[in-house]
Amino acid sequence: MTDTLLEVCGLEISYGGIRAVKGIDLHIASGELVALIGSNGAGKTTTLKALAGLLHPARGKIQYANRSLINVVAHQRAAMGIALVPEGRGVFARMTVLENLLMGAYIRDDKSGIAIDLARMYELFPRLAERKDQLAGTLSGGEQQMVAMARALMGRPRLLMLDEPSMGLAPLMVQKIFEVIRDIAALGMSILLVEQNAKLALQVAQRGYVMESGEITLSGAATELLGSAAVQRAYLGA
Amino acid sequence: MKFNSKSKALVAALVVALLLLPFITDALFGRGWVRIVDFAMLYIMLALGLNIVVGYAGLLDLGYIAFFAVGAYCYALAGSPHLALAFPMMFPDGVHLSFLIVLPLAALLAGGFGVLLGAPTLRLRGDYLAIVTLGFGEIIRIFLNNLNSPVNLTNGPQGISRIDPVSVANVRLSATQNVLGIEFPSVHLYFYLFLAFTALVIFASRRLERSRIGRAWMAIREDEIAASAMGINTRNLKLLAFAMGAMFGGASGALFAGFQGFVSPESFSLMESIMVLCMVVLGGMGNISGVILGGVLLAILPEVLRHIVVPLQQSLFGKTLIDPESLRMLLFGTALIVMMLYRPAGLLPSRVRRRELDSDEVPESIGRNQA
Numbered sequence: 084m085t086d087t088l089l090e091v092c093g094l095e096i097s098y099g100g101i102r103a104v105k106g107i108d109l110h111i112a113s114g115e116l117v118a119l120i121g122s123n124g125a126g127k128t129t130t131l132k133a134l135a136g137l138l139h140p141a142r143g144k145i146q147y148a149n150r151s152l153i154n155v156v157a158h159q160r161a162a163m164g165i166a167l168v169p170e171g172r173g174v175f176a177r178m179t180v181l182e183n184l185l186m187g188a189y190i191r192d193d194k195s196g197i198a199i200d201l202a203r204m205y206e207l208f209p210r211l212a213e214r215k216d217q218l219a220g221t222l223s224g225g226e227q228q229m230v231a232m233a234r235a236l237m238g239r240p241r242l243l244m245l246d247e248p249s250m251g252l253a254p255l256m257v258q259k260i261f262e263v264i265r266d267i268a269a270l271g272m273s274i275l276l277v278e279q280n281a282k283l284a285l286q287v288a289q290r291g292y293v294m295e296s297g298e299i300t301l302s303g304a305a306t307e308l309l310g311s312a313a314v315q316r317a318y319l320g321a
Numbered sequence: 322m323k324f325n326s327k328s329k330a331l332v333a334a335l336v337v338a339l340l341l342l343p344f345i346t347d348a349l350f351g352r353g354w355v356r357i358v359d360f361a362m363l364y365i366m367l368a369l370g371l372n373i374v375v376g377y378a379g380l381l382d383l384g385y386i387a388f389f390a391v392g393a394y395c396y397a398l399a400g401s402p403h404l405a406l407a408f409p410m411m412f413p414d415g416v417h418l419s420f421l422i423v424l425p426l427a428a429l430l431a432g433g434f435g436v437l438l439g440a441p442t443l444r445l446r447g448d449y450l451a452i453v454t455l456g457f458g459e460i461i462r463i464f465l466n467n468l469n470s471p472v473n474l475t476n477g478p479q480g481i482s483r484i485d486p487v488s489v490a491n492v493r494l495s496a497t498q499n500v501l502g503i504e505f506p507s508v509h510l511y512f513y514l515f516l517a518f519t520a521l522v523i524f525a526s527r528r529l530e531r532s533r534i535g536r537a538w539m540a541i542r543e544d545e546i547a548a549s550a551m552g553i554n555t556r557n558l559k560l561l562a563f564a565m566g567a568m569f570g571g572a573s574g575a576l577f578a579g580f581q582g583f584v585s586p587e588s589f590s591l592m593e594s595i596m597v598l599c600m601v602v603l604g605g606m607g608n609i610s611g612v613i614l615g616g617v618l619l620a621i622l623p624e625v626l627r628h629i630v631v632p633l634q635q636s637l638f639g640k641t642l643i644d645p646e647s648l649r650m651l652l653f654g655t656a657l658i659v660m661m662l663y664r665p666a667g668l669l670p671s672r673v674r675r676r677e678l679d680s681d682e683v684p685e686s687i688g689r690n691q692a
Contacts, residue, residue: 135550161552173547175540186540189533190552231547238552 087146088113088242088273089134094143096129103129105297106143111242111275116268118276118284118305120318121294127277128170130294131246134275135167136160148241162190166240170247172231176220180211183219183230187237197237204233207263225256232263243267244275249283261287281318285309293317339516343509354624355508359580361620362515363573368600368616369522369609370569375598376607376671377535378562379542381451383594384438384458388431388567390465390589392574394475395427397584400485407473420487424575431571432564434461439563443556446545458594465586480585487514487579495582511580518576522569526609529565538562539607599653603660605667614668623649 089111096104104126111117119127132138134145136157145152152160161167175183184204188197205212208229214222219230228248235243248264249257257280265287268274278284285291285305293301293314301313308314343355371385398404400423402415418426438457442450469477486495486507494510529535537558540548549555578584596619604615627645634641660667 137546137549157549158552158554161550167550169544169546169550173544173550175543175547177543178539182536186536186548186551189537189540234547234551 086113087111088115088148089275090144090146091130091134092144092146094130094133094145095141096126096133096138097141098129102141103297104133104140107292107294107297107299109292109299109302111273113241113273114268114271115290116264116274116276116288118278118281118288118291119294120278120281120284120291120314122318123279124296125294126297127294128246131167131244131275131277134244135165137167161238164239164241165244166235166238166242167244168228168231168235168246168248170250172224172227174219174222174227174230174234176218178219179216180219180222180230181215183234184211184215184237187234190238196239200237200239204236207236207266208233223256225252225260228252228256228260229263232260236267240272242273242275244277246277247279248276249278249280257283281314282309285314340513343512347506347509352506352508355506355512357621357624359508359511359515361617362512362519363577363580364597364600364620365519365613365616366515366522366573366576367570367597368604368612369519369526370566370573371597372566372601372607372609372612373526373529373538373569374562374566375601376612377530377542378538378559380559380562381447381454382563382566383451383455383591383598384461385454385566385570385597386589386591386594387438387458387461388434388570389574389577389593390461390584390586391431391434391567392427392571393578393584393588394465394481394574395430395571396423396575396578397481397484398474399423399426400579401481401483403476403481403483406476417485420485420489420579424572427575428568428572431574432568434571435563435565435567436560438567439560443559455591455594458589458591462586462589462591465589475586478586480583480587482583484578484582484584486582487511487576489514494579515576515580518572523609523613525569530609534558534561599657603657603667605669605671608667608669608671611667611669611671618668619653623653626652 087110091107091109093106093108094104095102095106107130109117109119119130121127129138133140134152136152136155136159140153147160147163147165150163155163175186178186184201185197188200191197205215210226211229211233214226219227222230232245232248245264248260252260261283264274264276268287276284276288281293285308288305290303291305291308292299293308301308301311303311342358346354346358367385367389370388371382374380374382374385399416399418400420401417404412405415438454442453445453465475466478468475469479475481486493488494492498492510494514495507497507498505498510537548537553540551540553541555541558545555600615600619601612602615603619604613605611626649630643630645630648631641634643664670
């Protein structure tokens with residue numbers, strides 16, 4: 084295995100006495116695209132929020148780039164290169180597309196580097212270049228997903244965490260978004276992809292974890308999971 | 322800022338008009354109106370301060386007047402004979418600090434109270450935050466009302482009187498001053514003082530709005546989770562918004578106490594908080610010119626009404642059927658409903674709001690069912 088970027092051991096998260104995540108282990112190597120799949124309410128989003136520092140785990144270890152993240156708060160994790168594209172996108176609705184992207188570079192102060200990355204984002208998402216002066220709240224769901232992803236990338240993260248990027252999008256737009264995810268991964272970005280759409284996620288990922296009611300029940304190479312009878316039955320409707 | 326010659330001339334004309342305003346008002350409507358204009362300036366400062374909290378950072382504060390009260394009482398205690406009552410040994414003549422010391426002190430103290438309110442409410446948003454801030458405003462008022470025993474600190478409901486007038490460089494603003502053969506009555510002098518402070522508050526607001534801090538506040542207002550995922554320290558920035566807003570409120574409170582010469586808890590009721598919030602909302606949240614317009618309208622119109630309604634009824638019916646106070650609330654309520662129906666973003670909406678409402682596309686703030 085190549086060097087590990089993120090390692091999670093025995094992560095447990097409770098919401099008011101209810102254990103939403105019951106001690107999971109997972110790891111992501113540098114440059115790897117890992118999918119975390121599972122049905123609604125399995126604890127996927129909760130896991131992501133804990134990794135981003137938005138929730139405090141009850142127990143367990145999170146190790147990122149050989150550093151423990153337990154006492155590191157959300158905005159410091161962002162500065163360390165952990166980017167989250169939240170569920171429901173979380174675009175800044177009353178700011179323009181351009182302003183949204185610049186907010187993504189909030190932690191940076193290299194003006195020329197930011198300008199270069201901005202041009203790169205417009206290349207990656209030509210639609211955003213056309214709409215750069217439009218308010219993000221007036222965009223379609225797919226365009227908002229693009230804004231959220233580009234905004235996260237503007238911070239030059241080392242680990243990109245995507246929470247349900249396909250949610251509520253038309254099939255054509257989902258395809259587009261996943262093409263971009265594949266492109267970003269090809270450039271060497273480490274990605275943790277949370278998805279309900281198991282088939283799509285496993286098609287782009289190298290490895291996958293299957294989560295069910297707060298526990299990881301299966302893990303392995305994406306192709307293996309795609310072919311496994313359990314996954315087929317539970318998520319792919321075969 | 323860049324100005325072309327046309328806008329330069331416009332700014333110059335505006336400055337001249339503002340400088341002449343007290344004399345014009347005095348000549349046309351009488352001295353009482355200059356006083357009303359002075360109060361309007363105080364309200365503008367308050368509204369701009371609240372605009373930082375509500376308009377920029379999106380934190381709904383219904384107890385904002387408490388900071389005005391803290392500033393006013395700070396000035397009152399540090400510039401009146403009152404403390405001689407509570408501590409005759411320590412301050413036989415009370416405390417009489419200079420205005421230039423008390424003003425920053427009042428602002429800092431109010432800022433401290435801002436953090437005090439902000440810290441426990443960091444996790445709250447929207448309705449919940451509004452309720453807690455409303456409670457905070459009332460707590461401060463009730464404290465002021467009851468802190469006359471065991472030690473008489475605030476003199477309770479009677480309030481503190483005989484507050485030193487503001488004096489700058491040995492010029493007492495409470496007396497008519499003669500400069501270059503022109504008589505400047507007290508209300509005129511206060512007008513210029515308030516004008517200077519309002520200009521300062523406007524300048525500070527503009528700078529904040531365009532700063533890194535301002536952009537972070539707006540990101541928090543739009544989506545707090547996304548903001549912290551961008552690396553914004555949401556806790557500190559929210560505290561800073563509360564503190565900055567409170568400082569502006571505290572400074573205007575100190576000016577108010579010096580101008581009025583008297584403070585009592587009834588000036589700081591919930592209604593006042595709501596009034597200031599209405600100025601911000603009516604004018605256009607987040608937009609400085611809008612907030613100023615809202616402040617002017619809501620501070621001046623009730624007075625206009627008071628001066629028109631009674632004489633009008635007297636001449637029509639020979640007696641006053643509806644007293645101006647209740648009519649004021651009626652008109653005020655109607656105006657707000659009409660506003661919300663026809664100009665929901667305020668009279669002068671902020672740049673972004675305006676574009677949002679003018680956009681030909683349907684705003685899709687939830688954005689989940691479309692691609």
